[in-house]
Amino acid sequence: MSSAPRPSTYAEKRSSGMAGLGDRGSAASGGSGSASSHTRPRMSDGQGGGLRTEQKTSSSRYAESTHKRSTSGHPSSNPNANPRSASSSFEERRTEKVQVTTRETMMTRTRSPSRRSAAAEKSRTADGPKQRVSDPRPREARQETPVPDKPHPAPWEPEATLLPHTTAPLACRISIPPLASAAPSTLQPRPLHELSLEAQEAAIIEDLLFAFMGFEGQYIRFAKGYNPFEERDRLSGPQWRLLHGLDPSLQDLTLSMLRMASHYTALETFVDVQSRDEFGSVNHALCASIRKLLHEYLVMVAQLETQFLSDDSFTLHVLNLHILPTSHMMAQLYALAHELLKRNALLDEETDESSDSNDDFDHILEQLREGGELVPGNMTGKKICKGGVVLGVITKRLEAMSGDPAARALLTTLLRDASRPYMTMLNEWLHHGAINDPHSEFLIKEQRSIRRERLEQDYTDEYWERRYTIRDHDVPPQLEGVKDKVLLAGKYLNVVRECGGVDVSLQVRDVPTSFDDSRFLDNVNNAYAHANESLMRLLLTAHELPARLRSLKHYFFLHPSDYFSYFLELGASELRKPVKSVNTAKLQSLLDLVLRQPGSVVSLDPFKEDVKVEMNEITLIKSLQRVVNITGMEQGETLQLSSSNQPLEGDKNANGFTSLQLDYAVPFPVSLVISRKTIWRYQALFRYLLSLRYLESQLSTTWQTHTRGFVWSYKSSAPSLEIWKRRVWTLRARMLVFVQQLLYFCTAEVIEPNWQSLMARLRGNDGGAGGPDGEPDGSATGVTRTVDELMQDHVDFLDTCLKECMLTNSKLLRIHSKLMQTCTVFATYTNWLSRELEKADPDLSGTTKPPNMTPEQWRHFQSIRSQKSSSSHQQQQQQQQQQQDPNSSFPTTTSTAEPAAAADARIAELFDVIRKWETNFSRHLQILLDALNHYAATETVVLLSLCARLSTANQGTEYAGLRSDEDGLVV
Numbered sequence: 027m028s029s030a031p032r033p034s035t036y037a038e039k040r041s042s043g044m045a046g047l048g049d050r051g052s053a054a055s056g057g058s059g060s061a062s063s064h065t066r067p068r069m070s071d072g073q074g075g076g077l078r079t080e081q082k083t084s085s086s087r088y089a090e091s092t093h094k095r096s097t098s099g100h101p102s103s104n105p106n107a108n109p110r111s112a113s114s115s116f117e118e119r120r121t122e123k124v125q126v127t128t129r130e131t132m133m134t135r136t137r138s139p140s141r142r143s144a145a146a147e148k149s150r151t152a153d154g155p156k157q158r159v160s161d162p163r164p165r166e167a168r169q170e171t172p173v174p175d176k177p178h179p180a181p182w183e184p185e186a187t188l189l190p191h192t193t194a195p196l197a198c199r200i201s202i203p204p205l206a207s208a209a210p211s212t213l214q215p216r217p218l219h220e221l222s223l224e225a226q227e228a229a230i231i232e233d234l235l236f237a238f239m240g241f242e243g244q245y246i247r248f249a250k251g252y253n254p255f256e257e258r259d260r261l262s263g264p265q266w267r268l269l270h271g272l273d274p275s276l277q278d279l280t281l282s283m284l285r286m287a288s289h290y291t292a293l294e295t296f297v298d299v300q301s302r303d304e305f306g307s308v309n310h311a312l313c314a315s316i317r318k319l320l321h322e323y324l325v326m327v328a329q330l331e332t333q334f335l336s337d338d339s340f341t342l343h344v345l346n347l348h349i350l351p352t353s354h355m356m357a358q359l360y361a362l363a364h365e366l367l368k369r370n371a372l373l374d375e376e377t378d379e380s381s382d383s384n385d386d387f388d389h390i391l392e393q394l395r396e397g398g399e400l401v402p403g404n405m406t407g408k409k410i411c412k413g414g415v416v417l418g419v420i421t422k423r424l425e426a427m428s429g430d431p432a433a434r435a436l437l438t439t440l441l442r443d444a445s446r447p448y449m450t451m452l453n454e455w456l457h458h459g460a461i462n463d464p465h466s467e468f469l470i471k472e473q474r475s476i477r478r479e480r481l482e483q484d485y486t487d488e489y490w491e492r493r494y495t496i497r498d499h500d501v502p503p504q505l506e507g508v509k510d511k512v513l514l515a516g517k518y519l520n521v522v523r524e525c526g527g528v529d530v531s532l533q534v535r536d537v538p539t540s541f542d543d544s545r546f547l548d549n550v551n552n553a554y555a556h557a558n559e560s561l562m563r564l565l566l567t568a569h570e571l572p573a574r575l576r577s578l579k580h581y582f583f584l585h586p587s588d589y590f591s592y593f594l595e596l597g598a599s600e601l602r603k604p605v606k607s608v609n610t611a612k613l614q615s616l617l618d619l620v621l622r623q624p625g626s627v628v629s630l631d632p633f634k635e636d637v638k639v640e641m642n643e644i645t646l647i648k649s650l651q652r653v654v655n656i657t658g659m660e661q662g663e664t665l666q667l668s669s670s671n672q673p674l675e676g677d678k679n680a681n682g683f684t685s686l687q688l689d690y691a692v693p694f695p696v697s698l699v700i701s702r703k704t705i706w707r708y709q710a711l712f713r714y715l716l717s718l719r720y721l722e723s724q725l726s727t728t729w730q731t732h733t734r735g736f737v738w739s740y741k742s743s744a745p746s747l748e749i750w751k752r753r754v755w756t757l758r759a760r761m762l763v764f765v766q767q768l769l770y771f772c773t774a775e776v777i778e779p780n781w782q783s784l785m786a787r788l789r790g791n792d793g794g795a796g797g798p799d800g801e802p803d804g805s806a807t808g809v810t811r812t813v814d815e816l817m818q819d820h821v822d823f824l825d826t827c828l829k830e831c832m833l834t835n836s837k838l839l840r841i842h843s844k845l846m847q848t849c850t851v852f853a854t855y856t857n858w859l860s861r862e863l864e865k866a867d868p869d870l871s872g873t874t875k876p877p878n879m880t881p882e883q884w885r886h887f888q889s890i891r892s893q894k895s896s897s898s899h900q901q902q903q904q905q906q907q908q909q910q911d912p913n914s915s916f917p918t919t920t921s922t923a924e925p926a927a928a929a930d931a932r933i934a935e936l937f938d939v940i941r942k943w944e945t946n947f948s949r950h951l952q953i954l955l956d957a958l959n960h961y962a963a964t965e966t967v968v969l970l971s972l973c974a975r976l977s978t979a980n981q982g983t984e985y986a987g988l989r990s991d992e993d994g995l996v997v
Contacts, residue, residue, distance in 0.1 A: 182210050193303035202254045206242040215244035218271030237287040238327045245269045263292035289356040296363040306412035306465035307447035315443035358433050369411035413467025414502040421503045442540040453537045456553035459519030469501045504541045511554040518557035521695045558812045569696045577633045582712040593620045601682030608682040614639045636691040646713040647843045654836045683720045707824035718769040724853035725762045737864050760979045761849045767975040776830040784823040830968050844950045866932035948985040
């Protein structure tokens with residue numbers, strides 16, 4: 027019976043190369059010369075050798091005396107054998123086996139000449155009666171003589187095919203050999219129980235050498251549940267079975283050594299799978315390192331085969347001792363590969379069925395929404411274990427196996443080799459600010475859809491915060507402690523590179539190429555320091571960041587404010603209009619005219635061209651409340667729909683003064699520090715200061731009216747009116763004190779100290795003198811702060827100003843809004859109070875001169891009355907027609923009783939109006955004081971100063987000293 031086709035020895039395969047096709051030569055230790063040649067096909071091993079036609083000659087393999095295999099009765103295969111050892115049974119089968127060489131004839135192995143002679147003697151004793159003289163005819167004639175009684179068996183000729191290309195360049199493309207169980211019965215070997223113990227050991231050793239290379243042997247076959255055509259089965263490794271009849275003393279040892287054979291097949295398939303393009307360069311480098319170890323493994327198998335063929339004392343136990351270190355290495359590699367395969371779900375039986383195309387489409391759409399790229403590894407929803415995750419798995423196993431020197435050395439080598447492409451990307455990012463990551467495996471993720479051109483409209487700092495982000499789940503353990511530095515170093519250098527400050531053509535030299543390099547952390551720290559210094563120098567010198575900040579202070583904090591007061595005077599007529607009727611272009615021209623006025627500080631500002639005038643229909647209080655509510659939503663509160671929808675409609679009563687705001691254009695890269703988010707904060711503070719300045723000007727105009735107006739300056743004969751006037755003057759003074767103290771507090775005690783602190787931090791110290799307004803004067807020789815710290819300091823400065831100006835607390839905003847509204851209504855209705863006072867004063871409502879008024883004063887009053895009557899005659903006439911005709915009520919000869927009653931009613935009405943204003947202002951001011959005391963004790967201590975200043979505006983009233991437990995803080 028003939029055996030299944032056998033591969034050539036490993037030495038033959040080594041001559042053909044690791045990954046290609048080639049013809050296998052003769053055995054590594056084969057002899058020379060041939061008596062007969064037989065042609066048979068043989069499938070390749072897992073290293074990429076193809077199916078090839080092998081010329082096997084019995085005499086060439088077994089003619090040398092150094093061969094330790096003996097034939098089992100073929101007289102022509104060993105010239106040294108005794109002719110008498112040729113049995114009659116072999117002579118009867120000879121013509122039947124002309125074209126097929128049996129592996130059984132090459133099976134029996136002799137340990138020594140004595141063993142060989144003993145075997146020959148035993149053969150002669152058993153077959154002696156059946157021996158006959160060989161046919162004297164020539165061999166060619168004997169081969170041409172057919173056996174008419176038996177038909178020729180059909181030859182078993184399996185064919186190799188070329189597999190399609192995959193994305194793994196070095197993957198095997200030769201089809202898998204057929205199973206030995208599928209071979210014809212004529213090729214099956216002789217049963218083990220018919221062989222002696224020595225012959226069984228020789229056969230098992232020879233089969234083990236083939237199994238170590240992933241092939242089936244004569245007596246060692248794949249288990250029935252294993253299908254080599256399934257990739258998942260090959261990744262798990264084949265299970266082996268031994269044919270029946272093997273001696274128990276050999277069976278257990280053979281099964282233990284077959285585990286290494288399973289590991290080799292699994293690792294060989296792992297290398298083919300994980301080296302595909304979508305698994306990334308780290309997996310590719312890992313597979314290359316494993317492939318190199320597998321190459322050394324096959325060299326070991328070839329050496330073992332040489333010993334098997336040449337050493338008489340080479341037994342199964344000796345073979346086991348030789349492979350113990352390599353078996354341990356293969357077990358470690360298999361465990362690592364198995365863990366990676368499980369993370370990639372390649373060993374899950376439900377992998378193919380669990381992937382839903384709809385999930386993949388949803389994942390792709392989500393990637394596009396987030397600005398992601400359609401790169402390999404992102405096309406499907408399946409998470410691929412690559413990049414930093416692979417390095418993390420190796421590092422974790424290295425820590426777990428730290429007590430095993432051999433495993434530690436192996437895993438250290440794998441980690442070093444696998445980290446090289448990752449370190450290449452890291453060095454490119456650290457030293458050039460660029461990402462070369464085609465497989466999306468680097469710890470820094472770049473969203474190319476976010477470009478710096480969007481900085482002009484971006485109010486969320488997307489370019490700086492989302493252009494480059496960290497893949498938190500893909501960070502290698504070696505970079506976990508410095509990942510923020512890695513991110514910032516590349517971001518800083520990327521900004522400098524976009525400004526032309528980095529020569530990307532320079533090659534990075536003398537940098538660590540693996541994680542175990544002692545210079546690894548120093549490389550990260552030095553790159554971070556260099557990138558930070560480069561960007562700070564670019565911002566502070568080339569792009570004049572301190573001058574930009576000083577310019578923002580001039581325009582948005584009204585420091586100095588002489589130019590802006592002049593601008594408000596010039597544009598007063600336009601700013602009084604409703605916001606939708608304001609001509610913004612006219613206001614912009616007026617602002618440009620004012621900014622270029624000689625003698626002003628801002629006339630020397632090189633950035634005055636960047637200031638623009640805008641109109642915002644949403645009031646400041648509504649805008650701030652909307653932001654506070656959204657911030658509160660993150661803290662667990664709910665965002666009311668009314669607060670988010672109402673500001674979109676704008677304020678119907680808004681005019682140019684309440685809607686005026688400035689905008690500021692900032693070029694790149696200064697826009698990273700002065701972003702749209704920070705510009706919004708500047709605008710909020712500017713609108714708040716402007717509202718206080720505008721209210722102060724309104725109350726100052728009211729004071730001028732009360733001082734210069736004849737109605738107010740004339741001493742009436744009615745004492746109640748004089749008392750009412752004093753109450754109006756007192757309320758106006760209290761309101762003016764409130765506004766002025768609040769404005770002084772915001773500018774002198776909040777903005778200016780925080781500004782000086784910001785400039786000190788920008789200089790890199792906690793104090794010291796600088797240039798004008800506290801800005802850096804360029805005398806600092808070293809930069810000790812980072813760009814991110816500078817950006818955070820800038821945002822903290824603005825947030826502190828907003829908080830200490832009471833613009834981030836919803837309760838304080840509501841109370842402040844009530845007070846501002848009360849003061850604004852009072853200042854707006856000053857002219858109405860003047861008219862009502864004139865009507866209520868009996869001295870001024872009549873047509874005759876009062877006795878306590880001089881003729882000059884009367885004539886002056888008559889001229890003022892005529893001017894007012896000409897402008898408002900029609901409006902007054904319509905109002906009078908709704909009541910009664912005044913001409914019929916005041917005849918020249920009528921008595922003074924009815925006018926006196928009407929005057930008393932008007933005076934009572936005036937007292938009622940001023941009482942409501944006093945109560946409203948005093949109550950809300952005291953609630954504000956109580957709230958300031960509360961928040962000064964719990965949040966911001968600086969509010970105590972404002973509380974002390976504002977308390978003077980409420981002294982002497984019935985609400986002075988009101989506590990929060992009486993009226994509470996709810997408005």
